[in-house]
Amino acid sequence: MSVADSLTYMTGFGNEFETEALEGALPKGQFSPQRVKYDLYAEQFSSTAFTAPRASNRRTWMYRIRPSAVQGNYQAIDNGLIRTAPITEAVTPPDMMRWDPIAIPEQRTDFIDGLITMAANGSAASHTGIAIHHYACNADMEDRYFCNADGELLFVPQQGELLLATECGKLTVTAGEIAVIPRGMKFTVNLLDNNARGYLCENYGDLLHLPERGPVGANGYSNDRDFQYPVAAFEDKEGSFELVTKFNGNLFRCELGHSPLDVVAWTGNSAPYKYDLSRFNVINTVSYDHPDPSIFTVLTSQSGTPGVANLDFVIFPPRWMVAENTFRPPWYHRNLMSEYMGLIEGVYDAKEHGFVPGGASLHNCMSPHGPEADVFEKASTVELQPQRYENTLAFMFESRYIIAPTAYALNGKERQQNYIDCWQSITKKFNAES
Numbered sequence: 183m184s185v186a187d188s189l190t191y192m193t194g195f196g197n198e199f200e201t202e203a204l205e206g207a208l209p210k211g212q213f214s215p216q217r218v219k220y221d222l223y224a225e226q227f228s229s230t231a232f233t234a235p236r237a238s239n240r241r242t243w244m245y246r247i248r249p250s251a252v253q254g255n256y257q258a259i260d261n262g263l264i265r266t267a268p269i270t271e272a273v274t275p276p277d278m279m280r281w282d283p284i285a286i287p288e289q290r291t292d293f294i295d296g297l298i299t300m301a302a303n304g305s306a307a308s309h310t311g312i313a314i315h316h317y318a319c320n321a322d323m324e325d326r327y328f329c330n331a332d333g334e335l336l337f338v339p340q341q342g343e344l345l346l347a348t349e350c351g352k353l354t355v356t357a358g359e360i361a362v363i364p365r366g367m368k369f370t371v372n373l374l375d376n377n378a379r380g381y382l383c384e385n386y387g388d389l390l391h392l393p394e395r396g397p398v399g400a401n402g403y404s405n406d407r408d409f410q411y412p413v414a415a416f417e418d419k420e421g422s423f424e425l426v427t428k429f430n431g432n433l434f435r436c437e438l439g440h441s442p443l444d445v446v447a448w449t450g451n452s453a454p455y456k457y458d459l460s461r462f463n464v465i466n467t468v469s470y471d472h473p474d475p476s477i478f479t480v481l482t483s484q485s486g487t488p489g490v491a492n493l494d495f496v497i498f499p500p501r502w503m504v505a506e507n508t509f510r511p512p513w514y515h516r517n518l519m520s521e522y523m524g525l526i527e528g529v530y531d532a533k534e535h536g537f538v539p540g541g542a543s544l545h546n547c548m549s550p551h552g553p554e555a556d557v558f559e560k561a562s563t564v565e566l567q568p569q570r571y572e573n574t575l576a577f578m579f580e581s582r583y584i585i586a587p588t589a590y591a592l593n594g595k596e597r598q599q600n601y602i603d604c605w606q607s608i609t610k611k612f613n614a615e616s
């Protein structure tokens with residue numbers, strides 16, 4: 183039986199869960215009794231302000247072998263290629279940009295060492311915006327744990343299955359699935375395949391939640407019941423461990439004499455979760471025209487302005503395309519919102535060449551983009567039949583704030599300096615007589 187098959191989950195987005203790895207470890211009828219069964223320590227983990235409205239409030243009570251405060255002092259360590267907003271090391275050009283995938287490293291590289299920040303916006307210190315990292319690694323995190331105080335982490339694997347062991351329990355995530363780990367939650371990443379590559383979006387802003395459905399009604403898009411949460415699982419391990427914490431843009435390490443994944447029971451609604459993107463209930467036109475890609479939003483982090491996201495996580499999944507008398511690929515466009523895209527599998531309908539699995543593109547605020555020349559030719563002349571888009575999965579991190587690439591993204595070897603050429607052979611077809 184695979185590790186993925188051996189794990190059990192609780193379901194329902196943002197539910198108030200209760201889970202205990204030892205019978206009776208969860209206090210009944212109160213959160214903080216004078217003494218907790220098994221002599222556990224009670225600790226509240228707050229992912230929103232204490233006073234956040236009930237509907238958006240998220241917190242979890244953990245019952246653990248030691249409180250989290252039992253740790254060493256921090257020392258700063260090298261940030262490697264991890265960067266945090268605001269990005270000030272390079273000027274952000276308005277150019278359309280595209281990147282090849284980052285190669286799987288040859289030397290031993292764990293998940294933390296394999297992180298490369300491509301872009302960021304807003305400000306981690308003021309809890310706005312996002313960072314977009316790519317990861318490529320070939321080793322488990324051995325005797326070290328990670329904790330990110332700067333934001334929640336959205337994992338979008340492209341290759342290789344990950345085992346995320348967290349304070350709340352274990353979950354696996356592989357290509358075609360996503361996982362989210364709350365801000366400040368400690369975890370390790372182990373590889374269930376020889377290596378792994380993917381995308382990691384760090385959300386400094388409001389927590390990700392499910393978008394409204396409007397007139398679509400009570401079902402559809404991403405359904406609450408398909409989000410999976412781990413059950414409590416704890417390590418009672420003493421030894422010499424390291425906790426790496428990202429705080430306000432810098433990495434720090436401290437010593438731990440025990441595993442911090444020592445939560446025997448927990449109750450609450452702030453916990454890691456996973457979602458299989460093939461569960462997304464695609465809703466699209468059955469008449470004409472190409473709707474806005476907001477129909478494909480899986481998760482959204484709101485900004486203070488209604489309908490204008492700090493981050494929308496949008497997918498372009500396998501689906502039927504039936505639009506009549508319609509230019510079916512994405513239209514040519516310019517957008518207030520900035521668009522960072524990645525590809526998990528197959529070919530994306532606007533770009534048949536150069537946008538490859540593990541790669542990425544960035545079309546910032548108002549930067550023009552759309553189908554490459556060949557795609558336009560085909561899509562504007564083909565005889566339209568109902569057609570199934572198969573074996574394809576692209577996604578977009580869309581944000582109201584300009585997405586600033588890092589110096590690595592701008593100057594690194596993965597940057598495709600000739601990306602603009604994909605539109606250069608578009609010809610004038612205008613004929614005033616036709």
Ligand SMILES: O=C(O)Cc1cc(O)ccc1O
Binds near residue numbers: 472473475515521552
């Ligand atoms: O630019 C892109 O490829 C993403 C995108 C897809 C789409 O179907 C409509 C608009 C849009 O920005």
Ligand SMILES: [Fe+2]
Binds near residue numbers: 515
């Ligand atoms: Fe776009």
